[in-house]
Amino acid sequence: MIKAWLKQFDAAREINSRLKARQAVSRYRRTVAHYSALDEAPISDAWRARAQVLSRSPKGRDLRIFFVGTDEQQDKSGFLQALERLGDVRCFVREDGSWGQNDPAPYQQRRERNTLRLEQLFADNASEGWVPQLLIAQTWGCLIEPACFSRLRDRYGVFVVNIAMDDRHQYWGSKVAGMWDGTYPLIPHIDLTLTAAPEAVGWYRKEGGVALYFPEASDPEIFHPMPDLPKIHDVSFVGVRYGIRERIVNALRQAGVSVSAYGTGWEGGRIANENVPKLFAQSKIVLGVGTIGHCDDFFALKLRDFDAPMSGSCYLTHDNSDLHHLYDVGTEIATYTCVDDCVEKARSMLSDKVRINLIGEAARRRACRDHSWDRRLSDLLSSLETLSGIQG
Structure with a gap:
Protein backbone atom coordinates (compact mmCIF):
# COMPACT_ATOMS: atom_id res chain seq x y z
CA MET A 1 0.00 0.00 0.00
CA ILE A 2 2.80 2.43 0.89
CA LYS A 3 4.59 1.61 -2.36
CA ALA A 4 1.45 2.28 -4.42
CA TRP A 5 0.82 5.54 -2.55
CA LEU A 6 4.38 6.76 -3.15
CA LYS A 7 4.08 6.07 -6.88
CA GLN A 8 1.53 8.88 -7.10
CA PHE A 9 4.37 11.36 -6.80
CA ASP A 10 6.72 12.08 -9.71
CA ALA A 11 9.85 12.14 -7.55
CA ALA A 12 8.97 8.83 -5.91
CA ARG A 13 8.23 7.26 -9.29
CA GLU A 14 11.59 8.44 -10.61
CA ILE A 15 13.47 7.06 -7.60
CA ASN A 16 11.62 3.75 -7.90
CA SER A 17 12.45 3.54 -11.62
CA ARG A 18 16.13 4.24 -11.05
CA LEU A 19 16.32 1.62 -8.29
CA LYS A 20 14.72 -0.99 -10.55
CA ALA A 21 17.14 -0.11 -13.35
CA ARG A 22 20.17 -0.41 -11.07
CA GLN A 23 18.94 -3.75 -9.75
CA ALA A 24 18.43 -5.15 -13.27
CA VAL A 25 21.89 -4.12 -14.46
CA SER A 26 23.55 -5.30 -11.24
CA ARG A 27 21.92 -8.72 -11.45
CA TYR A 28 22.94 -9.07 -15.10
CA ARG A 29 26.55 -8.21 -14.33
CA ARG A 30 26.63 -10.72 -11.49
CA THR A 31 25.24 -13.37 -13.83
CA VAL A 32 27.89 -12.66 -16.47
CA ALA A 33 30.63 -12.81 -13.83
CA HIS A 34 29.24 -16.04 -12.37
CA TYR A 35 29.22 -17.89 -15.69
CA SER A 36 32.56 -16.52 -16.88
CA ALA A 37 34.24 -18.79 -14.32
CA LEU A 38 32.45 -21.98 -15.44
CA ASP A 39 33.04 -24.41 -18.31
CA GLU A 40 30.40 -25.66 -20.73
CA ALA A 41 29.11 -29.18 -20.21
CA PRO A 42 29.31 -31.59 -23.18
CA ILE A 43 26.12 -32.59 -24.97
CA SER A 44 25.05 -36.03 -23.76
CA SER A 218 8.71 -11.27 -38.53
CA ASP A 219 6.23 -12.44 -41.16
CA PRO A 220 6.53 -10.88 -44.65
CA GLU A 221 2.88 -11.65 -45.39
CA ILE A 222 1.70 -9.67 -42.36
CA PHE A 223 4.27 -6.85 -42.26
CA HIS A 224 4.94 -5.51 -45.73
CA PRO A 225 5.01 -2.26 -47.73
CA MET A 226 1.64 -0.83 -48.75
CA PRO A 227 2.58 1.44 -51.68
CA ASP A 228 -1.05 2.30 -52.47
CA LEU A 229 -1.41 4.00 -49.07
CA PRO A 230 0.12 7.40 -48.26
CA LYS A 231 2.81 7.85 -45.60
CA ILE A 232 0.66 9.84 -43.20
CA HIS A 233 2.81 9.47 -40.06
CA ASP A 234 6.15 11.23 -39.81
CA VAL A 235 7.14 9.03 -36.85
CA SER A 236 5.13 6.26 -35.19
CA PHE A 237 5.72 4.45 -31.92
CA VAL A 238 3.89 1.51 -30.35
CA GLY A 239 4.48 0.64 -26.70
CA VAL A 240 3.48 1.42 -23.12
CA ARG A 241 4.22 5.01 -22.05
CA TYR A 242 6.89 5.22 -19.34
CA GLY A 243 10.47 6.24 -18.61
CA ILE A 244 12.81 6.91 -21.50
CA ARG A 245 10.07 6.16 -24.03
CA GLU A 246 8.14 9.18 -22.82
CA ARG A 247 11.26 11.35 -22.77
CA ILE A 248 12.14 10.43 -26.35
CA VAL A 249 8.64 11.05 -27.72
CA ASN A 250 8.35 14.34 -25.82
CA ALA A 251 11.76 15.49 -27.06
CA LEU A 252 10.82 14.73 -30.66
CA ARG A 253 7.57 16.64 -30.35
CA GLN A 254 9.26 19.60 -28.69
CA ALA A 255 11.64 19.69 -31.66
CA GLY A 256 8.71 19.93 -34.05
CA VAL A 257 8.58 16.28 -35.10
CA SER A 258 5.08 14.81 -35.35
CA VAL A 259 4.88 11.49 -33.47
CA SER A 260 1.88 9.16 -33.57
CA ALA A 261 2.18 7.18 -30.32
CA TYR A 262 -0.01 4.22 -29.41
CA GLY A 263 -0.17 2.02 -26.33
CA THR A 264 -1.24 2.24 -22.71
CA GLY A 265 -0.77 5.80 -21.44
CA TRP A 266 -0.55 7.54 -24.83
CA GLU A 267 -3.25 9.77 -26.22
CA GLY A 268 -3.67 7.36 -29.15
CA GLY A 269 -4.55 4.55 -26.73
CA ARG A 270 -3.94 0.90 -27.44
CA ILE A 271 -3.87 -0.09 -31.09
CA ALA A 272 -5.41 -3.35 -32.28
CA ASN A 273 -2.82 -5.91 -33.29
CA GLU A 274 -4.24 -6.19 -36.80
CA ASN A 275 -3.76 -2.44 -37.33
CA VAL A 276 -0.04 -2.34 -36.50
CA PRO A 277 1.17 -3.49 -39.96
CA LYS A 278 -0.79 -0.67 -41.61
CA LEU A 279 0.56 1.86 -39.10
CA PHE A 280 4.15 0.81 -39.79
CA ALA A 281 3.64 0.79 -43.56
CA GLN A 282 2.17 4.30 -43.45
CA SER A 283 5.02 5.70 -41.33
CA LYS A 284 8.00 7.53 -42.73
CA ILE A 285 9.94 6.45 -39.64
CA VAL A 286 9.06 3.72 -37.16
CA LEU A 287 10.60 4.56 -33.80
CA GLY A 288 12.11 1.83 -31.65
CA VAL A 289 13.20 2.01 -28.02
CA GLY A 290 15.57 -0.83 -27.23
CA THR A 291 15.95 -0.48 -23.47
CA ILE A 292 15.01 -3.06 -20.85
CA GLY A 293 12.40 -1.95 -18.33
CA HIS A 294 13.31 1.34 -16.67
CA CYS A 295 16.94 1.28 -17.85
CA ASP A 296 18.42 3.94 -20.11
CA ASP A 297 21.49 2.02 -21.31
CA PHE A 298 20.69 -1.69 -20.96
CA PHE A 299 19.28 -3.19 -24.16
CA ALA A 300 17.58 -6.27 -25.56
CA LEU A 301 16.15 -7.21 -28.93
CA LYS A 302 12.48 -6.37 -29.47
CA LEU A 303 9.87 -7.83 -31.81
CA ARG A 304 9.59 -4.44 -33.54
CA ASP A 305 13.30 -4.70 -34.45
CA PHE A 306 12.05 -7.13 -37.08
CA ASP A 307 8.43 -6.12 -37.75
CA ALA A 308 9.36 -2.52 -38.55
CA PRO A 309 12.11 -3.35 -41.11
CA MET A 310 9.88 -6.05 -42.61
CA SER A 311 7.22 -3.37 -43.21
CA GLY A 312 9.59 -1.58 -45.60
CA SER A 313 9.64 1.63 -43.58
CA CYS A 314 12.70 3.36 -42.16
CA TYR A 315 13.41 2.05 -38.66
CA LEU A 316 15.16 4.24 -36.08
CA THR A 317 16.02 2.65 -32.73
CA HIS A 318 18.61 2.50 -29.96
CA ASP A 319 22.13 1.52 -30.96
CA ASN A 320 21.90 -1.94 -29.40
CA SER A 321 25.05 -3.88 -30.31
CA ASP A 322 22.93 -6.98 -31.05
CA LEU A 323 21.51 -5.19 -34.09
CA HIS A 324 24.93 -4.80 -35.69
CA HIS A 325 25.05 -8.59 -36.15
CA LEU A 326 21.62 -8.64 -37.77
CA TYR A 327 21.56 -5.55 -40.00
CA ASP A 328 23.90 -3.22 -41.83
CA VAL A 329 23.34 -0.28 -39.49
CA GLY A 330 23.17 2.98 -41.42
CA THR A 331 22.07 1.24 -44.61
CA GLU A 332 19.27 -1.12 -43.53
CA ILE A 333 18.24 0.51 -40.25
CA ALA A 334 19.24 3.69 -38.40
CA THR A 335 20.23 3.93 -34.75
CA TYR A 336 20.66 6.60 -32.09
CA THR A 337 22.75 6.72 -28.92
CA CYS A 338 20.75 9.12 -26.74
CA VAL A 339 17.64 11.29 -26.74
CA ASP A 340 19.35 14.24 -28.44
CA ASP A 341 20.85 11.96 -31.09
CA CYS A 342 17.41 10.48 -31.76
CA VAL A 343 15.96 13.94 -32.34
CA GLU A 344 18.82 14.92 -34.62
CA LYS A 345 18.61 11.70 -36.66
CA ALA A 346 14.83 11.89 -37.02
CA ARG A 347 14.86 15.51 -38.18
CA SER A 348 17.69 14.85 -40.61
CA MET A 349 16.04 11.81 -42.16
CA LEU A 350 12.62 13.42 -42.44
CA SER A 351 14.22 16.12 -44.57
CA ASP A 352 15.71 13.49 -46.90
CA LYS A 353 12.93 11.44 -48.50
CA VAL A 354 15.32 9.58 -50.78
CA ARG A 355 17.42 8.37 -47.84
CA ILE A 356 14.37 7.25 -45.88
CA ASN A 357 13.07 5.27 -48.84
CA LEU A 358 16.43 3.62 -49.51
CA ILE A 359 16.77 2.52 -45.88
CA GLY A 360 13.23 1.13 -45.88
CA GLU A 361 13.77 -0.80 -49.11
CA ALA A 362 17.07 -2.23 -47.89
CA ALA A 363 15.46 -3.16 -44.56
CA ARG A 364 12.69 -5.06 -46.31
CA ARG A 365 15.15 -7.02 -48.46
CA ARG A 366 17.30 -7.99 -45.47
CA ALA A 367 14.33 -8.90 -43.29
CA CYS A 368 12.79 -11.09 -46.00
CA ARG A 369 16.11 -12.84 -46.59
CA ASP A 370 17.30 -13.38 -43.03
CA HIS A 371 14.66 -12.48 -40.47
CA SER A 372 11.41 -14.28 -41.25
Whole structure:
Protein backbone atom coordinates (compact mmCIF):
# COMPACT_ATOMS: atom_id res chain seq x y z
CA MET A 1 0.00 0.00 0.00
CA ILE A 2 2.80 2.43 0.89
CA LYS A 3 4.59 1.61 -2.36
CA ALA A 4 1.45 2.28 -4.42
CA TRP A 5 0.82 5.54 -2.55
CA LEU A 6 4.38 6.76 -3.15
CA LYS A 7 4.08 6.07 -6.88
CA GLN A 8 1.53 8.88 -7.10
CA PHE A 9 4.37 11.36 -6.80
CA ASP A 10 6.72 12.08 -9.71
CA ALA A 11 9.85 12.14 -7.55
CA ALA A 12 8.97 8.83 -5.91
CA ARG A 13 8.23 7.26 -9.29
CA GLU A 14 11.59 8.44 -10.61
CA ILE A 15 13.47 7.06 -7.60
CA ASN A 16 11.62 3.75 -7.90
CA SER A 17 12.45 3.54 -11.62
CA ARG A 18 16.13 4.24 -11.05
CA LEU A 19 16.32 1.62 -8.29
CA LYS A 20 14.72 -0.99 -10.55
CA ALA A 21 17.14 -0.11 -13.35
CA ARG A 22 20.17 -0.41 -11.07
CA GLN A 23 18.94 -3.75 -9.75
CA ALA A 24 18.43 -5.15 -13.27
CA VAL A 25 21.89 -4.12 -14.46
CA SER A 26 23.55 -5.30 -11.24
CA ARG A 27 21.92 -8.72 -11.45
CA TYR A 28 22.94 -9.07 -15.10
CA ARG A 29 26.55 -8.21 -14.33
CA ARG A 30 26.63 -10.72 -11.49
CA THR A 31 25.24 -13.37 -13.83
CA VAL A 32 27.89 -12.66 -16.47
CA ALA A 33 30.63 -12.81 -13.83
CA HIS A 34 29.24 -16.04 -12.37
CA TYR A 35 29.22 -17.89 -15.69
CA SER A 36 32.56 -16.52 -16.88
CA ALA A 37 34.24 -18.79 -14.32
CA LEU A 38 32.45 -21.98 -15.44
CA ASP A 39 33.04 -24.41 -18.31
CA GLU A 40 30.40 -25.66 -20.73
CA ALA A 41 29.11 -29.18 -20.21
CA PRO A 42 29.31 -31.59 -23.18
CA ILE A 43 26.12 -32.59 -24.97
CA SER A 44 25.05 -36.03 -23.76
CA ASP A 45 24.48 -39.06 -25.97
CA ALA A 46 20.94 -39.30 -24.58
CA TRP A 47 20.21 -35.77 -25.76
CA ARG A 48 21.63 -36.51 -29.22
CA ALA A 49 19.43 -39.58 -29.46
CA ARG A 50 16.28 -37.57 -28.63
CA ALA A 51 17.26 -34.86 -31.12
CA GLN A 52 17.86 -37.46 -33.83
CA VAL A 53 14.37 -38.86 -33.34
CA LEU A 54 12.90 -35.39 -33.86
CA SER A 55 15.21 -34.57 -36.79
CA ARG A 56 14.17 -37.77 -38.58
CA SER A 57 10.46 -37.14 -38.01
CA PRO A 58 8.41 -36.43 -41.15
CA LYS A 59 7.82 -32.75 -41.84
CA GLY A 60 4.66 -31.03 -43.02
CA ARG A 61 1.32 -32.24 -41.64
CA ASP A 62 3.00 -35.34 -40.20
CA LEU A 63 5.09 -33.25 -37.77
CA ARG A 64 2.90 -32.75 -34.71
CA ILE A 65 3.69 -29.62 -32.68
CA PHE A 66 2.13 -28.51 -29.40
CA PHE A 67 2.58 -24.80 -28.70
CA VAL A 68 2.32 -23.19 -25.26
CA GLY A 69 1.99 -19.44 -25.77
CA THR A 70 1.68 -16.48 -23.45
CA ASP A 71 0.75 -13.26 -25.27
CA GLU A 72 -1.95 -13.95 -27.86
CA GLN A 73 -1.34 -10.83 -29.93
CA GLN A 74 2.39 -11.44 -30.06
CA ASP A 75 2.08 -15.18 -30.71
CA LYS A 76 -0.35 -14.62 -33.58
CA SER A 77 1.63 -11.82 -35.24
CA GLY A 78 3.71 -14.26 -37.28
CA PHE A 79 5.22 -16.97 -35.12
CA LEU A 80 2.14 -19.20 -34.85
CA GLN A 81 1.51 -18.83 -38.58
CA ALA A 82 5.05 -20.05 -39.31
CA LEU A 83 4.60 -23.00 -36.95
CA GLU A 84 1.41 -23.95 -38.78
CA ARG A 85 3.30 -23.94 -42.08
CA LEU A 86 5.86 -26.26 -40.50
CA GLY A 87 3.52 -28.90 -39.11
CA ASP A 88 0.22 -29.88 -37.50
CA VAL A 89 -0.14 -27.49 -34.55
CA ARG A 90 -2.32 -27.62 -31.46
CA CYS A 91 -2.14 -24.94 -28.77
CA PHE A 92 -2.48 -24.48 -25.04
CA VAL A 93 -5.77 -22.87 -24.05
CA ARG A 94 -7.21 -22.53 -20.57
CA GLU A 95 -10.36 -24.36 -19.51
CA ASP A 96 -12.54 -21.42 -20.55
CA GLY A 97 -10.96 -21.44 -24.02
CA SER A 98 -8.85 -18.32 -23.48
CA TRP A 99 -5.32 -18.16 -24.82
CA GLY A 100 -2.07 -18.92 -23.09
CA GLN A 101 -0.69 -19.07 -19.59
CA ASN A 102 -1.51 -15.57 -18.31
CA ASP A 103 -4.26 -16.78 -16.02
CA PRO A 104 -5.33 -13.83 -13.82
CA ALA A 105 -5.43 -16.09 -10.75
CA PRO A 106 -2.96 -15.59 -7.86
CA TYR A 107 0.62 -16.78 -8.42
CA GLN A 108 0.52 -20.31 -6.98
CA GLN A 109 -3.00 -21.02 -8.16
CA ARG A 110 -2.12 -19.91 -11.71
CA ARG A 111 0.98 -22.12 -11.74
CA GLU A 112 -0.95 -25.15 -10.54
CA ARG A 113 -3.79 -24.54 -12.99
CA ASN A 114 -1.44 -24.19 -15.95
CA THR A 115 0.48 -27.32 -14.98
CA LEU A 116 -2.63 -29.45 -14.57
CA ARG A 117 -4.14 -28.03 -17.75
CA LEU A 118 -1.04 -28.78 -19.84
CA GLU A 119 -0.91 -32.37 -18.62
CA GLN A 120 -4.65 -32.78 -19.23
CA LEU A 121 -4.38 -31.43 -22.79
CA PHE A 122 -1.58 -33.89 -23.54
CA ALA A 123 -3.65 -36.76 -22.13
CA ASP A 124 -6.75 -35.70 -24.09
CA ASN A 125 -4.81 -35.41 -27.34
CA ALA A 126 -3.11 -38.76 -26.76
CA SER A 127 -6.52 -40.40 -26.24
CA GLU A 128 -7.39 -39.20 -29.76
CA GLY A 129 -4.17 -40.70 -31.14
CA TRP A 130 -2.47 -37.31 -31.47
CA VAL A 131 0.89 -37.28 -29.66
CA PRO A 132 3.25 -34.40 -30.52
CA GLN A 133 6.87 -34.96 -31.43
CA LEU A 134 7.69 -31.35 -30.53
CA LEU A 135 6.54 -29.13 -27.67
CA ILE A 136 7.43 -25.45 -28.04
CA ALA A 137 6.72 -23.14 -25.13
CA GLN A 138 7.44 -19.57 -24.18
CA THR A 139 7.30 -19.88 -20.44
CA TRP A 140 8.97 -19.37 -17.07
CA GLY A 141 9.03 -21.29 -13.82
CA CYS A 142 6.46 -18.86 -12.42
CA LEU A 143 3.85 -19.98 -14.96
CA ILE A 144 4.26 -23.77 -15.11
CA GLU A 145 5.89 -26.19 -12.69
CA PRO A 146 9.25 -27.02 -14.37
CA ALA A 147 9.08 -30.75 -13.55
CA CYS A 148 5.89 -30.94 -15.62
CA PHE A 149 8.02 -30.90 -18.77
CA SER A 150 10.09 -33.87 -17.57
CA ARG A 151 6.89 -35.80 -16.92
CA LEU A 152 5.57 -35.05 -20.41
CA ARG A 153 8.89 -35.94 -22.00
CA ASP A 154 9.10 -39.24 -20.12
CA ARG A 155 5.47 -40.18 -20.77
CA TYR A 156 5.10 -39.15 -24.41
CA GLY A 157 8.64 -38.93 -25.78
CA VAL A 158 8.11 -35.30 -26.80
CA PHE A 159 11.13 -33.08 -27.50
CA VAL A 160 10.73 -29.98 -25.32
CA VAL A 161 11.84 -26.52 -26.46
CA ASN A 162 11.47 -23.25 -24.57
CA ILE A 163 11.76 -19.79 -26.13
CA ALA A 164 13.41 -17.27 -23.81
CA MET A 165 13.16 -13.69 -25.08
CA ASP A 166 13.98 -11.90 -21.81
CA ASP A 167 17.06 -13.66 -20.45
CA ARG A 168 19.03 -10.50 -19.76
CA HIS A 169 16.59 -9.57 -17.03
CA GLN A 170 14.37 -12.62 -16.45
CA TYR A 171 16.80 -15.57 -16.54
CA TRP A 172 16.65 -16.08 -12.77
CA GLY A 173 13.23 -14.54 -12.17
CA SER A 174 12.22 -14.10 -8.54
CA LYS A 175 12.95 -16.34 -5.60
CA VAL A 176 9.77 -17.88 -4.21
CA ALA A 177 9.96 -20.35 -1.33
CA GLY A 178 13.69 -20.60 -1.94
CA MET A 179 13.34 -21.44 -5.65
CA TRP A 180 14.00 -19.28 -8.72
CA ASP A 181 11.04 -18.92 -11.08
CA GLY A 182 12.53 -17.54 -14.31
CA THR A 183 13.88 -19.67 -17.18
CA TYR A 184 16.79 -20.99 -15.11
CA PRO A 185 14.77 -23.64 -13.21
CA LEU A 186 13.49 -25.09 -16.49
CA ILE A 187 16.97 -26.22 -17.61
CA PRO A 188 16.95 -29.80 -16.22
CA HIS A 189 13.46 -30.42 -17.56
CA ILE A 190 13.66 -29.29 -21.19
CA ASP A 191 15.73 -30.35 -24.20
CA LEU A 192 16.54 -27.01 -25.77
CA THR A 193 16.34 -23.31 -24.99
CA LEU A 194 16.06 -20.75 -27.77
CA THR A 195 17.38 -17.50 -26.32
CA ALA A 196 17.34 -14.00 -27.79
CA ALA A 197 20.45 -13.07 -25.77
CA PRO A 198 23.54 -14.55 -27.49
CA GLU A 199 25.63 -14.55 -24.31
CA ALA A 200 22.95 -16.60 -22.53
CA VAL A 201 23.65 -19.59 -24.80
CA GLY A 202 26.74 -20.20 -22.67
CA TRP A 203 24.79 -19.85 -19.42
CA TYR A 204 22.50 -22.72 -20.35
CA ARG A 205 25.31 -24.90 -21.63
CA LYS A 206 27.31 -24.35 -18.45
CA GLU A 207 24.30 -25.58 -16.48
CA GLY A 208 24.21 -28.77 -18.51
CA GLY A 209 21.49 -27.62 -20.89
CA VAL A 210 21.52 -27.06 -24.64
CA ALA A 211 20.73 -23.65 -26.12
CA LEU A 212 20.78 -21.82 -29.42
CA TYR A 213 20.71 -18.13 -30.26
CA PHE A 214 17.23 -17.35 -31.57
CA PRO A 215 16.45 -13.67 -32.14
CA GLU A 216 12.90 -12.62 -32.85
CA ALA A 217 11.71 -12.37 -36.46
CA SER A 218 8.71 -11.27 -38.53
CA ASP A 219 6.23 -12.44 -41.16
CA PRO A 220 6.53 -10.88 -44.65
CA GLU A 221 2.88 -11.65 -45.39
CA ILE A 222 1.70 -9.67 -42.36
CA PHE A 223 4.27 -6.85 -42.26
CA HIS A 224 4.94 -5.51 -45.73
CA PRO A 225 5.01 -2.26 -47.73
CA MET A 226 1.64 -0.83 -48.75
CA PRO A 227 2.58 1.44 -51.68
CA ASP A 228 -1.05 2.30 -52.47
CA LEU A 229 -1.41 4.00 -49.07
CA PRO A 230 0.12 7.40 -48.26
CA LYS A 231 2.81 7.85 -45.60
CA ILE A 232 0.66 9.84 -43.20
CA HIS A 233 2.81 9.47 -40.06
CA ASP A 234 6.15 11.23 -39.81
CA VAL A 235 7.14 9.03 -36.85
CA SER A 236 5.13 6.26 -35.19
CA PHE A 237 5.72 4.45 -31.92
CA VAL A 238 3.89 1.51 -30.35
CA GLY A 239 4.48 0.64 -26.70
CA VAL A 240 3.48 1.42 -23.12
CA ARG A 241 4.22 5.01 -22.05
CA TYR A 242 6.89 5.22 -19.34
CA GLY A 243 10.47 6.24 -18.61
CA ILE A 244 12.81 6.91 -21.50
CA ARG A 245 10.07 6.16 -24.03
CA GLU A 246 8.14 9.18 -22.82
CA ARG A 247 11.26 11.35 -22.77
CA ILE A 248 12.14 10.43 -26.35
CA VAL A 249 8.64 11.05 -27.72
CA ASN A 250 8.35 14.34 -25.82
CA ALA A 251 11.76 15.49 -27.06
CA LEU A 252 10.82 14.73 -30.66
CA ARG A 253 7.57 16.64 -30.35
CA GLN A 254 9.26 19.60 -28.69
CA ALA A 255 11.64 19.69 -31.66
CA GLY A 256 8.71 19.93 -34.05
CA VAL A 257 8.58 16.28 -35.10
CA SER A 258 5.08 14.81 -35.35
CA VAL A 259 4.88 11.49 -33.47
CA SER A 260 1.88 9.16 -33.57
CA ALA A 261 2.18 7.18 -30.32
CA TYR A 262 -0.01 4.22 -29.41
CA GLY A 263 -0.17 2.02 -26.33
CA THR A 264 -1.24 2.24 -22.71
CA GLY A 265 -0.77 5.80 -21.44
CA TRP A 266 -0.55 7.54 -24.83
CA GLU A 267 -3.25 9.77 -26.22
CA GLY A 268 -3.67 7.36 -29.15
CA GLY A 269 -4.55 4.55 -26.73
CA ARG A 270 -3.94 0.90 -27.44
CA ILE A 271 -3.87 -0.09 -31.09
CA ALA A 272 -5.41 -3.35 -32.28
CA ASN A 273 -2.82 -5.91 -33.29
CA GLU A 274 -4.24 -6.19 -36.80
CA ASN A 275 -3.76 -2.44 -37.33
CA VAL A 276 -0.04 -2.34 -36.50
CA PRO A 277 1.17 -3.49 -39.96
CA LYS A 278 -0.79 -0.67 -41.61
CA LEU A 279 0.56 1.86 -39.10
CA PHE A 280 4.15 0.81 -39.79
CA ALA A 281 3.64 0.79 -43.56
CA GLN A 282 2.17 4.30 -43.45
CA SER A 283 5.02 5.70 -41.33
CA LYS A 284 8.00 7.53 -42.73
CA ILE A 285 9.94 6.45 -39.64
CA VAL A 286 9.06 3.72 -37.16
CA LEU A 287 10.60 4.56 -33.80
CA GLY A 288 12.11 1.83 -31.65
CA VAL A 289 13.20 2.01 -28.02
CA GLY A 290 15.57 -0.83 -27.23
CA THR A 291 15.95 -0.48 -23.47
CA ILE A 292 15.01 -3.06 -20.85
CA GLY A 293 12.40 -1.95 -18.33
CA HIS A 294 13.31 1.34 -16.67
CA CYS A 295 16.94 1.28 -17.85
CA ASP A 296 18.42 3.94 -20.11
CA ASP A 297 21.49 2.02 -21.31
CA PHE A 298 20.69 -1.69 -20.96
CA PHE A 299 19.28 -3.19 -24.16
CA ALA A 300 17.58 -6.27 -25.56
CA LEU A 301 16.15 -7.21 -28.93
CA LYS A 302 12.48 -6.37 -29.47
CA LEU A 303 9.87 -7.83 -31.81
CA ARG A 304 9.59 -4.44 -33.54
CA ASP A 305 13.30 -4.70 -34.45
CA PHE A 306 12.05 -7.13 -37.08
CA ASP A 307 8.43 -6.12 -37.75
CA ALA A 308 9.36 -2.52 -38.55
CA PRO A 309 12.11 -3.35 -41.11
CA MET A 310 9.88 -6.05 -42.61
CA SER A 311 7.22 -3.37 -43.21
CA GLY A 312 9.59 -1.58 -45.60
CA SER A 313 9.64 1.63 -43.58
CA CYS A 314 12.70 3.36 -42.16
CA TYR A 315 13.41 2.05 -38.66
CA LEU A 316 15.16 4.24 -36.08
CA THR A 317 16.02 2.65 -32.73
CA HIS A 318 18.61 2.50 -29.96
CA ASP A 319 22.13 1.52 -30.96
CA ASN A 320 21.90 -1.94 -29.40
CA SER A 321 25.05 -3.88 -30.31
CA ASP A 322 22.93 -6.98 -31.05
CA LEU A 323 21.51 -5.19 -34.09
CA HIS A 324 24.93 -4.80 -35.69
CA HIS A 325 25.05 -8.59 -36.15
CA LEU A 326 21.62 -8.64 -37.77
CA TYR A 327 21.56 -5.55 -40.00
CA ASP A 328 23.90 -3.22 -41.83
CA VAL A 329 23.34 -0.28 -39.49
CA GLY A 330 23.17 2.98 -41.42
CA THR A 331 22.07 1.24 -44.61
CA GLU A 332 19.27 -1.12 -43.53
CA ILE A 333 18.24 0.51 -40.25
CA ALA A 334 19.24 3.69 -38.40
CA THR A 335 20.23 3.93 -34.75
CA TYR A 336 20.66 6.60 -32.09
CA THR A 337 22.75 6.72 -28.92
CA CYS A 338 20.75 9.12 -26.74
CA VAL A 339 17.64 11.29 -26.74
CA ASP A 340 19.35 14.24 -28.44
CA ASP A 341 20.85 11.96 -31.09
CA CYS A 342 17.41 10.48 -31.76
CA VAL A 343 15.96 13.94 -32.34
CA GLU A 344 18.82 14.92 -34.62
CA LYS A 345 18.61 11.70 -36.66
CA ALA A 346 14.83 11.89 -37.02
CA ARG A 347 14.86 15.51 -38.18
CA SER A 348 17.69 14.85 -40.61
CA MET A 349 16.04 11.81 -42.16
CA LEU A 350 12.62 13.42 -42.44
CA SER A 351 14.22 16.12 -44.57
CA ASP A 352 15.71 13.49 -46.90
CA LYS A 353 12.93 11.44 -48.50
CA VAL A 354 15.32 9.58 -50.78
CA ARG A 355 17.42 8.37 -47.84
CA ILE A 356 14.37 7.25 -45.88
CA ASN A 357 13.07 5.27 -48.84
CA LEU A 358 16.43 3.62 -49.51
CA ILE A 359 16.77 2.52 -45.88
CA GLY A 360 13.23 1.13 -45.88
CA GLU A 361 13.77 -0.80 -49.11
CA ALA A 362 17.07 -2.23 -47.89
CA ALA A 363 15.46 -3.16 -44.56
CA ARG A 364 12.69 -5.06 -46.31
CA ARG A 365 15.15 -7.02 -48.46
CA ARG A 366 17.30 -7.99 -45.47
CA ALA A 367 14.33 -8.90 -43.29
CA CYS A 368 12.79 -11.09 -46.00
CA ARG A 369 16.11 -12.84 -46.59
CA ASP A 370 17.30 -13.38 -43.03
CA HIS A 371 14.66 -12.48 -40.47
CA SER A 372 11.41 -14.28 -41.25
CA TRP A 373 9.94 -16.76 -38.78
CA ASP A 374 10.06 -19.39 -41.52
CA ARG A 375 13.81 -18.85 -41.79
CA ARG A 376 14.21 -19.07 -38.00
CA LEU A 377 12.38 -22.40 -37.83
CA SER A 378 14.25 -23.80 -40.82
CA ASP A 379 17.56 -22.82 -39.22
CA LEU A 380 16.40 -24.41 -35.95
CA LEU A 381 15.78 -27.78 -37.60
CA SER A 382 19.12 -27.59 -39.41
CA SER A 383 20.92 -26.78 -36.15
CA LEU A 384 19.23 -29.70 -34.41
CA GLU A 385 20.46 -32.05 -37.12
CA THR A 386 23.99 -30.73 -36.69
CA LEU A 387 23.94 -30.94 -32.89
CA SER A 388 22.42 -34.42 -32.94
CA GLY A 389 25.24 -35.71 -35.11
CA ILE A 390 23.15 -36.53 -38.18
CA GLN A 391 25.40 -36.38 -41.22
CA GLY A 392 24.21 -34.76 -44.44
